[in-house]
Amino acid sequence: MHNNSVTEFILFGLTRDPEKQKAIFGVFLILYLMTLLGNFLIVVTIKMSQTLGGPMFFFLFYLSFADACFSTTTAPRLILDSLSQKKIITYNECMTQVFAAHFFGCMEIFVLILMAFDRYVAICKPLRYTTVMSQRICGLLIILAWVGSCIHSTAQIILALRLPFCGPNIIDHYFCDLQPLLKLACMDTYVINLLVVSNSGAICMVSFIVLLMSYVVILYSLRNHSVEGRRKALSTCTSHFIVVVIFFGPCIFIYTRPPTTFPIDKMVSVFYTIGTPLLNPLIYTLRNAEVKNAMKKIWCGKG
Template sequence: MNKSVTKFILFGLTQDAEKQKAIFGIFLILYIMTLLGNFVIMVTIKASQTLGSPMYFFLFYLSFADACFSTTTAPRLIADALSQKKVISYKECMTQVFAAHFFGCMEIFVLILMAFDRYVAICKPLRYTTIMSQRICGVLVTLAWVGSCIHSLAQIFLALRLPFCGPNVIDHYFCDLQPLLKLACMDTYLINLLIVTNSGAICMGSLIVLLISYVVILYSLRNHSTEGRRKALSTCISHFIVVVMFFGPCIFIYTRPPTTLPVDKMVAVFYTIGTPLFNPLIYTLRNTEVKSAMTKLWCRQL
């Protein structure tokens, strides 16, 4: 592979020294809150005897994916806010591309599994325990891991094909394929087409599947009791909020030509740092079972 660039310089969110200090403080707090929120959910699900259903089994992996997804970008952004030279080596850059796409894709697949779980629970309640057995749930999560790995390997294969011979300033706060394409010393039309086909198709296809599943679920709720409808709607609304928050920015970033827009970085901040922070809040504030289990667990520990 012909490349002369061995390291990149991340432009970051801003070059203003005062704003960088604010970025350090704000995002350090947000990152700590993200880790704490997702950690509390994971511990609560593992320790609680009342949260043993498949929905919470999948929620555990969603929280794990959120914590890891945020960790792929936030620590670097926080550290670079205090650094004069935001240098990242070629290997570190490629590792970040792989990790960000792996955990981002994992989150997408887990959201689909959670929607499937709600579909079975509401539309096929008599067969729920058979279809969503512990073994089948384990197999589904394993397939999600494998699918995420395949997607990330495809992304890193495309990234490794790019030759870099200067300049080496990435106009972003983390390494991703879209800003890297602008630095490549080659015609990137075909590679961008493959990226859009890969990432864009996963985002759009998954969103369509999720929307169809929620339409079917809502249609099926017409035959349920008022209390059953209220509980099912509460759960589905929580899921739907997470889906909109995550897929909207992803589709905006990964389904268009490699053009840079002023809002790109803020959109990326929203889905790489904002969504992993909001997910624990959404799933706890709108879920009485999680709140009850959390209260019992932490009161017992204290």
């Protein structure tokens, strides 16, 4: 730990323009509430429904939970800050935000991988599906995802806590993340940036490649299926794939490059910290008949 003369930071936010700030308040408040509502509906529907008991819905439950939490690490702060002139965040709050954002972001990545694995087993090894994806194994996989996320975010926070801050304390971002913090540190951050890229960047890249490969294998094995089976599998995989691209594109852009920050970074971050958690429930529910039917039963009382 370094002696910091800086005890608080000022977040620059998305813009300094007062008119735009009012718009940001309105737009992001609505987006955030929709995110919470959408993910809450999925979580409650899966918990209450008798029909959504399969591994796919078990993982979808955790994806929605991680989405709601991930959005909560950045959105409320952005919304409240858009109303205040000085967007002050204490050093401890800043470090907590780094930890939480990486924890739930990483959780989301691991759950997306588990969902792809589940589809792979269902489509490529249908006879062994119930044994491979038993409740016990699914439970263990989720525990591994929690532990993996914890290791990742702990590594990030250790790097962040090692940074000494002694001068400027304005973070050119709307939340605390390692990239903008590295710019403020009064030390040579080359090595730390390499570690950030090899940690966050590698997780993003490797996960993305693993997911892409799994979908290629799934699509290849679909050629032997009936037309109806192919259509159903394609529909599920397409929605998964859309989510994967929306989430990983921005992540790879932010975390796999030298320590430069671009003006577009903030908009890209908005996309995956606020956009993805909102889109996930929409993509999964609108494309999944079983979830839609279960929701109708529970929320509208239609049998």
